[in-house]
Every structure is written in C-alpha cells, then in structure tokens.
Amino acid sequence: MDFYLGLAQIFGVHTLLGLSAYVVLLTGQVSMAQAGFYAIGAYTAGAMTAMFGLHILPAIVIAGLVSAAIACIVGFPALRVKGLMLVVATLAFGEMVRLFFFNLTWQVERNGDRVGPNGAEGFRSIRYFPENGWEVWHVTVFIWFVVVVVMGALWWMDRTRAGAVLRAVGHDETAAQSIGLNLTAVKVGAMTAGGFIAGLGGGIYAHTVTHIEHGVFGVLLATFAIAYPILGGLGSVFGTLIAVLFIQGFLIEGLRFMGEWRSLLFGALIVLAMNLRPHGLLGEHAPRLKNLFGAGPARPSDPLSTKEAK
Amino acid sequence: MIDLVQNMLDGLAIGSAYGLLALGFTLIFGVMRRLNMAFGSSILVGIFAGAWLHGQWAAGMIPIFAATVAGAVVASAYVERMSFAWIRGDAALASMASSFAIWMQLEELVARAFPQRSYAFPTFEALPMLELGPFFLRPEHAAMFLTAAVLVAALHWLLTRTLFGLRVRTLSDSRDAARVSGVDVGRVAVLTFGLAAAIGGVAGFLIAATDGQISTKLGMWATMKGLIAMVIGGLGSLRGALVGGLVLGVVEAQAQWYLGASGREICTFALLFAALILLPQGLVGRKDTLARAEAVRRI
Numbered sequence: 001m002d003f004y005l006g007l008a009q010i011f012g013v014h015t016l017l018g019l020s021a022y023v024v025l026l027t028g029q030v031s032m033a034q035a036g037f038y039a040i041g042a043y044t045a046g047a048m049t050a051m052f053g054l055h056i057l058p059a060i061v062i063a064g065l066v067s068a069a070i071a072c073i074v075g076f077p078a079l080r081v082k083g084l085m086l087v088v089a090t091l092a093f094g095e096m097v098r099l100f101f102f103n104l105t106w107q108v109e110r111n112g113d114r115v116g117p118n119g120a121e122g123f124r125s126i127r128y129f130p131e132n133g134w135e136v137w138h139v140t141v142f143i144w145f146v147v148v149v150v151m152g153a154l155w156w157m158d159r160t161r162a163g164a165v166l167r168a169v170g171h172d173e174t175a176a177q178s179i180g181l182n183l184t185a186v187k188v189g190a191m192t193a194g195g196f197i198a199g200l201g202g203g204i205y206a207h208t209v210t211h212i213e214h215g216v217f218g219v220l221l222a223t224f225a226i227a228y229p230i231l232g233g234l235g236s237v238f239g240t241l242i243a244v245l246f247i248q249g250f251l252i253e254g255l256r257f258m259g260e261w262r263s264l265l266f267g268a269l270i271v272l273a274m275n276l277r278p279h280g281l282l283g284e285h286a287p288r289l290k291n292l293f294g295a296g297p298a299r300p301s302d303p304l305s306t307k308e309a310k
Numbered sequence: 311m312i313d314l315v316q317n318m319l320d321g322l323a324i325g326s327a328y329g330l331l332a333l334g335f336t337l338i339f340g341v342m343r344r345l346n347m348a349f350g351s352s353i354l355v356g357i358f359a360g361a362w363l364h365g366q367w368a369a370g371m372i373p374i375f376a377a378t379v380a381g382a383v384v385a386s387a388y389v390e391r392m393s394f395a396w397i398r399g400d401a402a403l404a405s406m407a408s409s410f411a412i413w414m415q416l417e418e419l420v421a422r423a424f425p426q427r428s429y430a431f432p433t434f435e436a437l438p439m440l441e442l443g444p445f446f447l448r449p450e451h452a453a454m455f456l457t458a459a460v461l462v463a464a465l466h467w468l469l470t471r472t473l474f475g476l477r478v479r480t481l482s483d484s485r486d487a488a489r490v491s492g493v494d495v496g497r498v499a500v501l502t503f504g505l506a507a508a509i510g511g512v513a514g515f516l517i518a519a520t521d522g523q524i525s526t527k528l529g530m531w532a533t534m535k536g537l538i539a540m541v542i543g544g545l546g547s548l549r550g551a552l553v554g555g556l557v558l559g560v561v562e563a564q565a566q567w568y569l570g571a572s573g574r575e576i577c578t579f580a581l582l583f584a585a586l587i588l589l590p591q592g593l594v595g596r597k598d599t600l601a602r603a604e605a606v607r608r609i
Contacts, residue, residue, distance in 0.1 A: 030403070077587040084345055088541045089586040091534075092579040099576050219530060223347065223410050230407040267408075267415030271392045274408040278401030 016201030018228030041202025071195020122213025233280020325559020
C-alpha cells in the first residue's frame with residue numbers, strides 16, 4: 001500500500017511542476033527554467049524546516065515566495081528573447097541554479113548534527129515528516145491537498161479576465177498589445193506565478209525524499225516539466241494532470257513489467273500521442289460538457305499551434 | 311601570457327568541434343523551424359557504434375569514423391521520421407516533446423546495449439605533438455581544427471554553389487515560396503537532416519577521439535554545447551554557428567584554466583545568458599534580422 005501512496009506523492013509533485021510550466025506556456029513562452037525554480041524551492045523549504053525548525057506549511061510558502069521572486073527577476077531580461085532563444089536562455093538559467101547548489105555549502109549545528117546543503121553531496125536529512133510522526137498517507141493527502149488548491153486556483157483563474165489575458169498574449173502578442181495589454185506585466189506575471197508553483201512543488205519534493213542533490217534538477221527534469229503541459233494540451237489544468245498520470249503512472253510505472261522494452265515503448269507512445277493529438281491529449285480547448293452532445297461553436301486556435309514562418 | 315595563448319589554441323580546437331555541432335543544429339533549425347532535442351543522442355548512437363567496432367574488432371580509424379557518421383545518420387533518420395515528418399507542420403511544440411521522447415529512447419537503448427560506465431574510444435596517439443615555438447598543439451586538436459575547416463569550406467560550397475544548396479536556402483527562407491517554386495520540400499528537409507547528422511557525427515568522432523573514452527552522458531552534452539554555440543553566434547547563420555562555437559571553446563578553455571571545472575560550467579552559462587540578453591541577434595547574423603525574428607518567434 002505504501003508503494004502506491006508513494007507513487008501518488010510522485011504524481012503530486014510532478015503535477016505541481018507541470019502546472020508551473022503550464023502557466024508560463026499559456027503566454028506562449030517555453031520555459032526550461034522550471035526545474036531551477038523547483039530546485040530553489042526544494043533547498044529553501046529544506047533549509048526552513050531542517051535548519052531553522054519551521055513548520056512545513058510556512059516553509060513551503062516561503063519556498064514558493066522565494067522562487068517567485070527569483071522568477072520575477074529572471075522574467076524581465078528573459079522577455080527580451082522569444083521562441084528558441086527563450087528556451088536556451090531559460091535552460092542556461094536552470095543550469096546556473098543547479099551549479100549554484102552544486103557549489104553551495106552552508107551547514108548549521110542542530111541537535112548535535114550538522115545539517116544543510118553540502119556541495120556535491122547534497123542536502124541530507126530533511127526529515128520533517130518522520131520527525132513529526134507523519135505517516136505515508138498523511139503526506140500523500142497533504143500533497144494532494146496542495147495540488148487540488150493550486151489546480152483549483154488555476155482553473156478559477158482561467159475563468160476570469162486573467163486567464164483570457166494570458167491566452168490572448170499566448171495566441172498573438174501583437175494583437176494582445178494592440179488591445180492595450182501590457183505584455184511585460186502579463187509575461188512576468190505568468191513567470192512569477194509559475195515560479196511560485198514550482199517552488200511549492202520543490203519544497204514538498206524535498207520533504208518527501210529527505211535527501212536532495214543538484215543532479216536531480218538538471219535539464220532532464222526541466223524537459224519533463226515542459227513536456228507535461230505540451231503532452232496534456234493547454235485546454236485546461238486537467239491536461240497537465242492527465243499527462244503526468246500518463247507519463248509517470250502509465251509509461252514509467254505501469255510498463256515496468258515490460259522490462260527492457262519499456263524505454264522503447266515510452267518514446268514510441270509519446271510520439272504516437274503527439275502524432276495523433278498534436279495539440280495535446282485534451283486538445284486545444286477546455287472540454288465542456290455541452291460539447292459532448294453536439295458540435296460546439298467554432299473556436300480560435302491556441303498558443304500551441306504555430307504559425308509557419310511566412 | 312604563454313598560458314593565455316596556449317589556452318586560446320586549445321579552446322579554438324575544441325571550439326571548432328562545438329562549431330560543427332552548432333552547424334548541425336543551424337541546418338536542422340533552418341529547414342525545420344523546430345527544435346531537435348534528440349540531436350545529441352543521435353550522435354551518441356554513432357559514437358557508440360564506433361566504440362563497438364573498436365572494442366569488437368579493434369578496427370582502424372577510418373572504419374570507426376565511417377561507423378560513427380553512419381550511426382549518427384541512421385539514428386537521425388529515425389528521429390526525423392518519428393518527430394518531424396509525421397507531425398503536422400503547425401505543431402512545433404509537439405515535435406519538441408516527441409524529439410525529447412526519442413532522446414530518452416535512444417539514450418536508454420545505448421545504455422542497455424553498453425551497460426558499463428564508460429568505453430574506450432581510439433585516439434590519435436600515433437601522431438606526434440606539434441610544437442609552435444613555446445606552444446604545443448595536440449595532434450587531435452590539430453585534426454579537429456583541420457577537419458572543421460575542411461567541412462565548413464565544403465558546406466559553404468554545397469550551400470552556395472549547388473542546386474541542392476539553393477533549395478536548402480530557399481526552404482529556410484520561406485517554406486511556402488520553396489513549395490511554390492517546385493522544391494520537393496520533404497525530400498530537401500530529409501537530406502538536410504541527414505547532412506546535419508553527418509556533420510554532428512564528425513564532431514562527435516573528433517570529440518570522442520580527443521577524450522579517449524565515452525559515456526552515455528555525451529548525448530546531452532553534445533545537445534547543450536551545440537545549442538549554446540548556435541545561440542551565442544546568432545540563430546540561423548552558418549558563420550554565426552562557427553563563430554559561436556569558437557567563442558564558446560575559448561571562453562571554456564580560459565575559464566577551466568583560471569577558475570577550475572565548476573567555474574568553467576558557470577562561466578559557460580553566464581556567458582550564454584548574457585549573450586542572449588545583451589545580443590539577442592547573436593554575434594553574427596544581423597543582416598537578415600527581420601526575417602529571422604519572425605521565424606524565431608515560435609520555435
């Protein structure tokens with residue numbers, strides 16, 4: 001049973017990571033920095049509980065805020081570039097964060113032990129959950145509570161003006177600008193929100209594994225983060241959730257019985273999914289109940305579609 | 311001072327290999343307008359094909375070189391089919407996600423077939439060390455530099471003097487115009503993809519032969535270096551790719567000497583970040599900024 005609860009925890013933190021990339025992707029920006037924000041959140045929250053003895057809740061909120069602040073600072077210069085250049089710029093930022101933690105050694109004395117990040121060895125014994133008698137299912141429920149809150153907030157946001165503004169910028173920047181939207185504010189805002197969510201996710205992640213090290217937060221994780229919303233589609237937050245379940249649950253865990261063939265099938269299935277549903281599993285638009293019973297009104301395309309170079 | 315110049319020499323040599331990686335990326339990006347995350351892992355397949363030949367039959371340099379390039383081209387053809395040809399033209403992000411999946415697939419395949427941590431790759435030991443006054447030039451570095459120069463010259467000739475080159479340039483300027491004027495867009499794209507993979511294979515061979523040992527990490531490493539060099543130099547410009555590679559090589563060599571290994575990495579990314587923010591058009595390639603800017607708007 002604990003195994004499945006543990007899996008549910010992995011799905012939870014990866015959903016947060018995917019949602020952080022989702023918010024940024026809504027404005028049409030492909031950010032590979034999410035793993036960096038996630039790392040910042042992980043180290044910050046770990047430091048808060050393990051080094052300063054804070055409660056888990058303020059710890060992850062602080063982690064989210066720190067990540068958000070850094071995302072905001074990175075957002076401004078990163079706006080100068082677009083498309084592929086943005087991918088590479090954010091990739092570079094993510095790697096800089098990873099290397100920073102690779103070189104960071106900052107330990108304090110606590111209960112007779114030295115705790116804190118220790119360079120390449122990583123940050124050991126972030127043991128808030130076991131120390132406070134949380135059982136596995138407590139942790140799982142806690143994680144999914146956070147996931148549901150974040151998903152609910154994003155789902156609600158999508159139904160307000162803010163959601164429309166984000167999508168407008170993602171769909172066509174020039175048009176968005178011409179109706180008076182402040183592109184800088186929108187993009188930096190999305191980046192900041194994404195940073196906050198990634199920070200939350202990282203903070204929780206650090207506590208579920210109790211030991212974090214820089215290698216986890218590399219390009220691979222960043223690519224996973226952006227792959228979730230792309231695979232799931234930008235229609236709604238549920239796309240990201242479904243993509244996480246599909247990749248982590250079905251492709252990585254579900255196919256374990258396939259042994260050596262799993263890795264081959266992993267690639268083939270994602271390629272198949274992207275071929276059949278180039279705009280994501282859930283497609284370009286939020287599924288609405290009434291559309292199930294007949295053709296809905298025609299809708300404009302979404303940020304995932306690209307205009308070929310004219 | 312001697313150190314500075316010596317580092318410069320080493321940096322230029324390794325930088326020419328980076329330049330080749332960046333050239334491969336630029337070619338693919340030029341005709342596809344999409345990001346190929348699996349570029350490095352196709353090179354990885356080639357390098358391990360070479361290493362297998364070396365370990366199995368102790369083959370000579372030339373068959374190993376051929377196997378490396380062939381392996382990279384075959385793997386790349388697979389990437390092209392799976393992530394580019396079969397995905398609709400307007401879904402660039404879908405291509406990126408599926409080339410990522412193929413990257414993981416190829417890397418996993420190589421890791422399964424070659425379970426050890428690292429494998430030996432033949433080096434140019436037989437050749438003598440070159441002395442230029444107080445400076446030394448390692449034979450593999452000289453080989454790198456020469457090969458890169460020859461390849462770039464050949465590529466330049468191919469792109470500016472042949473019909474195929476004209477088609478490639480038309481395609482990278484405007485896909486629609488190319489189609490209207492009778493270019494078989496799919497075929498040219500496939501050939502360019504293969505050409506890029508071959509160039510990447512050569513770069514991979516040179517790098518592996520310099521290091522003397524290879525591991526599965528080389529795939530992602532090659533992708534990163536190629537991307538970084540391409541972006542520093544300026545997107546979509548062949549000259550820029552080469553300049554970007556050389557600059558990256560020199561900066562890395564100097565940083566490695568003065569700041570150590572982790573300093574080098576941080577320096578690389580700081581350089582990249584600064585280059586992107588301060589010079590979004592790259593060091594070279596300001597000429598067709600407008601057309602590129604439009605093309606680069608979406609990956």
